[in-house]
Amino acid sequence: MNRLTASVCTAVVAVGASFALLAPSAVGAAPPNAVQRVLAGDLGAGRPWIRLQDDPSNSTRVPGIQEVSPFADPVRFNGSLHLAVDGGQQAQAAHYFTQPVPLSTIAAAELSYDTYVATTEHMATGVGPNLQLPMVCRGTFTTLGFLPENTTDTQGRPGVARDIWQHFRSTTATPWFTSRAVASFPAQTTHPLSDFVTACNAPGDGVIGVIANVGRFGDTSATLSTYVDNLTVNGTVYDFAVGGLATGRVSLRNTSSGGNCGHNRTCIPAGGERRSATGTVTFTDPANGPEYVAVGTRLVLSQGRSLAPRDLTVTANGRRVTLTAGPNHTLIGVVTPSPSVGLKPSGRYTTPIAISFTRGGRADRAGTNDSLTVSAELLAQGYAPLQRTGVLARTTLRG
Known part of the structure; x- marks a missing residue:
């Protein structure tokens, strides 16, 4: 006007809340990711995204901060997901699919997210928020976790940087850890995503959702304040935003x-x-x-x-x-x-x-x-x- x-x-x-999606550049190219906005009203019990305390299985865990924040992300600059912990807390936001998706399908599509680690007093150093895939592998439930401290961001920075946004993208060679023992993988061990794709292909296996998580630290005095956005899984970009x-x-x-x-x-x-x-x-x-x-x-x-x-x-x-x-x-x-x-x-x-x-x-x-x-x-x-x-x-x- x-x-x-x-x-x-x-x-x-x-400025609009989202950008137009580009058409594939060539015949046979992968379709563009769909963008799905996640507002404050979408986070909570009975909503598309649930917090740590909204899952009864987490009743013994003390929740930290899990909220849609105005802190601008580096793609659409329209807000982000704030996850922060202090004193033995854990923070996470989880979204579950309507049906399991084969891990091979997840790995074949873009698998990425943006993170920001803010400097705080008594902060846990060298770690950041992790992207998790809750799934069934060989009939056993586990959670596969991407740890940003174990890789290099797309800007070429190794590990977790402070006070600046980073974009992390997983490939089949990227190391992921498993929370529980599944197939031939012991609990709490790390392996290339391709190894899990090969092993977790039994009938009924598949990824059931996506989680953004900041875990508990052994040092209960440690703090960590992070922001996460643009979680891209299975062809969808989850864009946390204010109105x-x-x-x-x-x-x-x-x-x-x-x-x-x-x-x-x-x-x-x-x-x-x-x-x-x-x-x-x-x-x-x-x-x-x-x-x-x-x-x-x-x-x-x-x-x-x-x-x-x-x-x-x-x-x-x-x-x-x-x-x-x-x-x-x-x-x-x-x-x-x-x-x-x-x-x-x-x-x-x-x-x-x-x-x-x-x-x-x-x-x-x-x-x-x-x-x-x-x-x-x-x-x-x-x-x-x-x-x-x-x-x-x-x-x-x-x-």
């Missing part, structure tokens, strides 16, 4: 002198010593929106023709923004607050900006009636700092 007035040019764009959506707005006011704009304050004048506009980029988070960590802003400027960094000057927070050439004849600049700030539910992140064209630049020589489009995107920490979130806003200064 765009809103233009005679004195101020603004634009508001909301609200962040929005962005770019508001610019023409501050040029001279020219032929008259009282049209959204116009870029043809004459005068400078062509300039000032205003703000604002990202607003509703009360039920996500929580973003270490935010920034990505600016994209376009004019329908090739631009060079010398053609215009952009400042943000009173400091000049470095501009680099982008695709489709655009210029791109990144604004990073110092010190680092976050954007929480009910919060607002605002950046004052100013844009100016100096007389004699290529924009002047190219023509005087071209419009300048200013786009802004919220950046936040995901798999890496200043990752694009998909929260967008834009406005156009008419020539």
Whole structure:
């Protein structure tokens, strides 16, 4: 939705809760994973996802924190599952299928998830939340567990990193442990997933669900606070999310002198010593929106023709923004607050900006009636700092 007035040019764009799925790139390629949102109301007794204490077989275990959190994941930036323990607790969320699925089918599809381990006092080091597959193997129930500390994430980081999202993907060679003795595998031993696929193929064998889990520690003083999201099992991505959506707005006011704009304050004048506009980029988070960590802003400027960094000057927070050439004849600049700030539910992140064209630049020589489009995107920490979130806003200064 765009809103233009005679004195101020603004634009508001909301980001959707999910992204379009891409079609297979070739005939015979695997179909895309379906995305299934998991909201706070889907977690609890009698619901699609149950907590530790909702399973009567766990009555002797003390539950920790198991909740859908606004903490933004690194894919859709719309929330995540928070699992945390303290003092001998255990935390988990489990989803059970309507019927067993052969382990060979599970292993043939994408099997992955995202994890974040937050630094806490007395934290258990080197471990993270594990992905579990409760299943029947040779008629015996067990739980197969993926331990992130035993592998390398898809960003090339070995084991568990702190305070940043990691993406872990299992292959047939990835080690999994079995909680109980099944087939020829002793309890609490680790083996490649392919070994379990070969052994657990008797009639009635199969995976009955998926669990995100933080186990109990021998040291009862140890703590661990983690976030999990995008559990991908059997062709489905389980996306833990909050209900609200962040929005962005770019508001610019023409501050040029001279020219032929008259009282049209959204116009870029043809004459005068400078062509300039000032205003703000604002990202607003509703009360039920996500929580973003270490935010920034990505600016994209376009004019329908090739631009060079010398053609215009952009400042943000009173400091000049470095501009680099982008695709489709655009210029791109990144604004990073110092010190680092976050954007929480009910919060607002605002950046004052100013844009100016100096007389004699290529924009002047190219023509005087071209419009300048200013786009802004919220950046936040995901798999890496200043990752694009998909929260967008834009406005156009008419020539």
